[in-house]
Amino acid sequence: MIRRTVIAAAIAVFVIAVAAGPLLAAREPGPAPAQAAPDKVLAIVNARIVPVVGPEISKGTIVVRNGRIEAVGAEAAVPAGAEVVDAAGLRAYPGMIDGCSSLGLVEISGVAATVDNQETGRINPQVRAIEAVRYDSMHIPIARSNGITAAVAAPSGGLIAGVSCLLRLDGWTHRQMVVEPAAAMQIELPGLRAARGAFAGRRSGPPPADGPALLKELRRIFGEARAYEKRRDAAAGNGLLALPEFNETFEAILPLLKGRMPAMIAVHGERDIRAAIAFVRDENIKAVFYGAEQGFKAAGEIAKAGIPVILGSLYDLPPVWEDGYDALYRNPGILAAAGVKIAFSSSSASLAKDLPYHAAKAAAFGLDRAEALRAVTINPAEILGIAATMGSLEKGKAANIVLADDDILEMRTNIRKVYIDGREVDHSNRYTELLDKFRR
Amino acid sequence: MKNLALPLPRAAAILALAGFVVAFGPRPAAADGGDILIRNGTILTVTKGVIARGDILVLGGVIKAIGPDLAAPPGVRAVDAAGRFVVPGLIDSHTHIAVAGTNEGSEAITPEADVGAVVNADDASILTALSGGVTMVHTMHGSANPIGGPNVVLKMKWGRPSEELVVAEALPTLKFALGENVKQANRTVAAGRERRYPATRMGANAVIRRELEKARNYMARWDRYKKAAAAKNPPRTLVPPKKDLRLEVLAEMLRGERVARCHSYQATETLEFMGLAREFGFKIQCFEHCWEGYKIAGEIAAAGIGISGFADNWAYKMEAAEGIAEMAGYCARKGVLVSINSDSGERIRRLFNDAAKTMKYGGLSEDEALRLVTINPAIQLGVDRIVGSLEVGKQCDVAIFSGHPLSAYARCDMTIIEGRVYFDREALAREREAAAPAAAAAREVGGLQ
Numbered sequence: 001m002i003r004r005t006v007i008a009a010a011i012a013v014f015v016i017a018v019a020a021g022p023l024l025a026a027r028e029p030g031p032a033p034a035q036a037a038p039d040k041v042l043a044i045v046n047a048r049i050v051p052v053v054g055p056e057i058s059k060g061t062i063v064v065r066n067g068r069i070e071a072v073g074a075e076a077a078v079p080a081g082a083e084v085v086d087a088a089g090l091r092a093y094p095g096m097i098d099g100c101s102s103l104g105l106v107e108i109s110g111v112a113a114t115v116d117n118q119e120t121g122r123i124n125p126q127v128r129a130i131e132a133v134r135y136d137s138m139h140i141p142i143a144r145s146n147g148i149t150a151a152v153a154a155p156s157g158g159l160i161a162g163v164s165c166l167l168r169l170d171g172w173t174h175r176q177m178v179v180e181p182a183a184a185m186q187i188e189l190p191g192l193r194a195a196r197g198a199f200a201g202r203r204s205g206p207p208p209a210d211g212p213a214l215l216k217e218l219r220r221i222f223g224e225a226r227a228y229e230k231r232r233d234a235a236a237g238n239g240l241l242a243l244p245e246f247n248e249t250f251e252a253i254l255p256l257l258k259g260r261m262p263a264m265i266a267v268h269g270e271r272d273i274r275a276a277i278a279f280v281r282d283e284n285i286k287a288v289f290y291g292a293e294q295g296f297k298a299a300g301e302i303a304k305a306g307i308p309v310i311l312g313s314l315y316d317l318p319p320v321w322e323d324g325y326d327a328l329y330r331n332p333g334i335l336a337a338a339g340v341k342i343a344f345s346s347s348s349a350s351l352a353k354d355l356p357y358h359a360a361k362a363a364a365f366g367l368d369r370a371e372a373l374r375a376v377t378i379n380p381a382e383i384l385g386i387a388a389t390m391g392s393l394e395k396g397k398a399a400n401i402v403l404a405d406d407d408i409l410e411m412r413t414n415i416r417k418v419y420i421d422g423r424e425v426d427h428s429n430r431y432t433e434l435l436d437k438f439r440r
Numbered sequence: 441m442k443n444l445a446l447p448l449p450r451a452a453a454i455l456a457l458a459g460f461v462v463a464f465g466p467r468p469a470a471a472d473g474g475d476i477l478i479r480n481g482t483i484l485t486v487t488k489g490v491i492a493r494g495d496i497l498v499l500g501g502v503i504k505a506i507g508p509d510l511a512a513p514p515g516v517r518a519v520d521a522a523g524r525f526v527v528p529g530l531i532d533s534h535t536h537i538a539v540a541g542t543n544e545g546s547e548a549i550t551p552e553a554d555v556g557a558v559v560n561a562d563d564a565s566i567l568t569a570l571s572g573g574v575t576m577v578h579t580m581h582g583s584a585n586p587i588g589g590p591n592v593v594l595k596m597k598w599g600r601p602s603e604e605l606v607v608a609e610a611l612p613t614l615k616f617a618l619g620e621n622v623k624q625a626n627r628t629v630a631a632g633r634e635r636r637y638p639a640t641r642m643g644a645n646a647v648i649r650r651e652l653e654k655a656r657n658y659m660a661r662w663d664r665y666k667k668a669a670a671a672k673n674p675p676r677t678l679v680p681p682k683k684d685l686r687l688e689v690l691a692e693m694l695r696g697e698r699v700a701r702c703h704s705y706q707a708t709e710t711l712e713f714m715g716l717a718r719e720f721g722f723k724i725q726c727f728e729h730c731w732e733g734y735k736i737a738g739e740i741a742a743a744g745i746g747i748s749g750f751a752d753n754w755a756y757k758m759e760a761a762e763g764i765a766e767m768a769g770y771c772a773r774k775g776v777l778v779s780i781n782s783d784s785g786e787r788i789r790r791l792f793n794d795a796a797k798t799m800k801y802g803g804l805s806e807d808e809a810l811r812l813v814t815i816n817p818a819i820q821l822g823v824d825r826i827v828g829s830l831e832v833g834k835q836c837d838v839a840i841f842s843g844h845p846l847s848a849y850a851r852c853d854m855t856i857i858e859g860r861v862y863f864d865r866e867a868l869a870r871e872r873e874a875a876a877p878a879a880a881a882a883r884e885v886g887g888l889q
Contacts, residue, residue: 110626110757139755317568317786322879324872325571325789326865350755357793360848369849410848411796412809431764431801438735 041065042422043078047087047403052094052377053392062092064399067421072393085403090416093373093408094393095149095400097380099310100264100290100345101352103140103153104133104167104174109350118157123221125252127162129153130181135174141429143352144169147402147415150179150390151352152310152345154186154264159214160221161186163252164264166384168400170420183384184264184288185256189214189276192269192293192319211272215279222283225250225257262286262385264310268319270297277305288383290345293319296331299338308341308383311375313348314358326365332375333366342371343380360409372409398422474501474836474859477512481521481840486528486807486814487829496526498836501858506832519861521840524853527810528829529575529837530791533748533817534701534728534781536579537565537788538594538605543582548622548636549651551614551689555581556592559602565785566598570863572789573839573852574782576607578748578821580728581615583703586622586644587651588615590689591701593821595837596855598862611822613725614693617703618644618713620759645712652720655690662691699725701748705759707732714743726820728781731763737774746777746820751794752801753787768812769802779817789852796846806846 042064049057051072061076062069071077078084107114116132133153143151149169155162164183171177189211228250235243255261267276268291277298280287289295291312295302302309311332318327335342344359346352359372367375381391389398399422406413418425476498483491483506495510496503512518536542540560544553559579569577576595581588593610620626623639638644661681668678692698700717704710704727717724726746727733731754733740733747740747747768754763772778780795782788795813798804804812818828826835836859843850855863 108755108758108761110760315786315790321564322882325568325868351752353752357848361790361793364842364849364851411793412799412846414800431766434762434764435734435766435770440738 041070041079041082042085042399042419043082044085044087044092044401044403045078047090047092049092049393050373050408051393052374053394062393062399062401064401064419064422067399067423069393069395069397069399069401071395085417087403090403090405091408092393093147093402093404094377094391094397095402095418095420096147096355096376096408097343097384097391098143098148098151098346098352098355098376099343099380099383100154100164100312100347101143101151102156102347102349103143103151103169103352104135104137104349105129105153105155106349107134107137107139117155119155119162122158123160123249124155124158124162125160125185125256126248127155128165128182129155129163130165130174130178133165133167133174133177135171135177137349138430139349139352140169141426142431143346143355144418144420144425145415145427145429146353146356147404147408147418148352148355149400149402149418149420150386152183152264152384154184156186156188156266159188159217160253161188163261166386168398168420170423170425179386179390180384182255182261184262185253186266186290187218187263188266189268189272191266191291211267211269212275215272215275218279219283221249222253222257225253229254229257256285257283259284259286262288264288264290266290266312268293270294273298274301277301277307280307281305292335293328293331294323295340296327296334299335299340302335303339308343308379309335310343310345310380310383311358311362312345314344314361315351315354329361329365332359332362332372333368336367336371336375341379341383342375343383344375356409357411360411363409369409376409475499475512475516476836476856476859476861477510477516477518478521478526478838478840478856479510479518481524481526483830484525484527484810484845485830486810488831496830496836496838498856498859501835501860503830503832503834503836506830519840519854519856525841525844525850526830527573527839527841527845528814528827529839529855529857530573530813531779531817531821531823531828532569532574532577532782532788532791532813533726533779533820534580534783535565535569535577535785535788536582536783537569537577537785538563538596539579539592543584544589545582545584548585548638548647549587549686550581550585550589551587551651551687552685553581553589554592555579555589555615556606559592559594559605561597561600561602561605563785565788566596567863568785568789569596570598570855571852571865572791573841573845573855574788574791575837575839575855575857575862576818576821576823576827577788578610578613578701578817580613580701583615583617583621583728584624586617586638586648587690588617590614590698593823595857596862597857597860607821607823609823609826611725612692612698613701613821614689614698615703616648616700616713617728618709619703619705620757621703626757641706641709644709645716648713648716651686651690652694652716652722655687655694656720658684658687659691659694693722694720696723699723701726701728703728705729705731705763707735711736711739714739714745717743726779729760729763729783731760731767733776734764734767734770737771737776740771741775746779746816747771748779748781748817748820750783751780751797753783765797765801767802769798769804769808772798772802772804772808772812777816777819778812779820780812781817792841792845792850792852793848796848799846806844809846 044062049060060074063071102117105117154164166180166183167177231244235241289309292309346355363372378391381387401419403417478496497505497510540558544550580591591613593607594605724745726748730747752765815828818824838856840854841850853865
């Protein structure tokens with residue numbers, strides 16, 4: 001009873017704090033205002049432009065109209081009447097894209113009332129992250145003011161965790177933030193540490209999770225879903241056939257099997273990676289690997305299979321010590337050198353802002369620096385199927401632009417301005433609000 | 441089933457052993473005298489500025505000279521640091537690594553539970569610390585109890601026996617903790633069991649006060665006894681008070697022989713603990729985490745208390761939800777002696793990255809940021825006379841980075857303690873290469889991927 005009261009009180013305090021926060025704050029970190037009028041044009045001039053696709057422009061102009069990039073280049077003319085932003089001394093980058101996060105789904109990881117990324121049970125293709133994204137998460141403005149303009153928000157846990165979504169980090173509601181409501185079906189094979197811990201007898205509880213056995217289970221579920229679809233469709237065309245009972249699991253899996261959505265398969269060890277490559281091929285699904293901590297041991301095969309990899313957090317120790325203390329750090333460089341398309345992820349909400357530093361860490365351990373930058377911009381855009389509108393500073397793409405006073409992958413670099421769809425976003429966030437409130 | 445189960449642990453043991461050798465390589469040879477010449481590096485001394493290109497001569501583990509073109513006696517190993525950055529070995533003011541057991545959480549008051557008694561020199565975290573340029577850590581009792589236990593300062597001498605890791609010169613410290621952990625707010629109480637007292641911040645403060653009163657009383661009883669015993673004709677019935685190992689530790693603190701290191705999050709509990717310190721006359725060396733320190737930076741600075749906190753690891757529990765990445769820099773500028781800690785066997789290897797974040801969020805200079813992981817923690821631990829900066833006469837604890845340590849692209853290439861190389865990235869890579877076949881064989885035996 002006491003415990004319940006304490007929890008209730010804690011929740012009440014939190015709710016009040018969150019509700020009251022914006023009222024107390026000097027500025028509310030809401031979405032940016034729309035670019036004033038369709039004929040209003042923005043011109044960022046004198047910037048060192050790092051378009052990511054194509055060569056760097058030492059001093060150039062970016063023209064933005066209707067939220068899209070109209071022109072980029074050293075010679076691009078500033079249209080008459082344009083709002084001019086002088087970016088002398090600054091570098092212009094495309095907004096970064098987080099390949100996998102829990103933004104909007106987790107506020108305070110230790111307070112269950114604020115955690116919405118992990119459904120109970122093992123097979124949950126029917127749950128959709130977009131339906132739970134807290135659009136005013138305190139973590140979003142912090143990530144955004146560090147130059148991250150889009151992120152995958154993913155459920156996790158179990159074998160099929162649910163459907164992730166891709167968000168632009170600006171909007172009055174979560175639905176306004178949607179880039180892709182169904183980014184991927186999140187599938188999770190066991191981590192190496194879990195497998196090993198159980199193997200070595202260090203953990204009680206369920207037997208060690210086995211990747212190949214789980215893939216076998218998935219094959220069975222997929223097979224049943226296909227059979228279900230056949231029966232359902234046949235019955236739809238023939239009133240004499242029995243209509244199968246509605247099955248939410250199969251219904252939710254079918255978009256994946258039909259190729260309308262990729263699977264993001266969390267797969268970690270060398271053996272599981274090989275098994276997952278075969279699984280993806282046999283099931284003929286679109287897939288992205290997530291994690292792939294031992295990807296460096298099967299880099300050639302991953303490349304050959306054409307499966308891109310979204311790396312997990314590099315803020316981790318090597319799950320297998322004999323891979324070396326720096327295995328997670330070296331892995332991205334080895335994968336990229338083998339021809340695998342890689343992207344980084346924060347795999348976090350509270351530290352989603354750190355996305356660029358995972359890339360830099362990999363660069364410190366062998367990944368080409370230019371590729372490190374691509375792996376937080378154009379690569380995730382390509383992997384997520386949105387490269388036509390995001391991931392680089394190119395004519396026709398959404399004006400997601402970051403102005404930074406130095407290399408965007410450096411911790412010490414200050415981000416001066418962030419534009420999403422041509423709108424300058426508010427830099428205020430939980431950090432700045434609290435500091436302003438308590439500054440004496 | 442039983443028969444099948446038997447080989448598994450054995451296979452795992454073989455695998456673990458092989459993994460150990462492959463991952464870490466052979467342990468360093470006993471003693472090479474601690475003589476070394478580090479040549480041509482960019483030297484960030486921390487306290488004496490930057491030397492664009494210079495040498496450091498180390499004899500017997502101590503820095504003998506810093507300057508251009510130094511000559512070493514014959515036979516002294518020379519390390520070429522051309523194009524690299526030589527910085528003082530990083531110091532982590534708050535960790536829980538290299539010990540067998542962290543929390544004596546079965547009771548709320550355990551000042552007798554000394555972390556220094558269970559140093560584990562085989563903890564792989566020592567190697568991960570070294571791989572991030574960390575040479576010294578303050579390994580602390582956990583935060584399960586309002587009064588935890590004494591902590592220990594260790595050098596990361598991988599491969600050396602436990603007793604050689606302990607830094608005897610360090611200030612004796614005692615762990616205190618407040619807030620959610622000690623009131624066990626995030627813990628489910630098993631059915632039929634009582635919740636441990638204290639379960640509120642009121643209770644936490646009350647039990648600490650109670651113990652301090654008991655310690656005072658204990659000291660007074662001993663004083664009376666000693667006085668009576670020293671008299672010309674001590675009464676024949678005189679017996680000493682019962683020795684109390686808990687109160688002995690608190691008495692050390694009240695006598696000023698030991699300082700408090702207090703895990704705190706909220707401003708209120710932090711201020712209240714400062715009140716207790718004033719009332720009972722003990723020294724708080726540092727608040728740990730202190731995520732709301734920015735709300736009371738002036739008070740903390742005025743009391744001469746330090747903060748050992750995170751760069752930006754936050755929002756993992758309710759009391760960490762008002763942590764801001766500006767905390768360290770803001771408090772440092774308000775005059776608080778701040779260090780950045782890892783509190784983790786993983787974060788410890790990117791302490792230099794965490795320091796760099798205070799430039800962006802706290803507006804600190806390169807020099808100020810670097811201090812947060814070198815001289816400032818050294819001062820907090822009372823070892824700034826021997827380490828924390830590169831100065832003639834100090835022990836040569838050094839990290840050599842591939843680039844400026846505050847760059848995200850920098851990599852620690854070598855870590856040296858008292859003139860001996862304990863981490864050498866290139867040598868490790870070569871050993872890993874050489875041991876690869878053995879590792880593959882071990883995998884076969886273990887049947888793991």
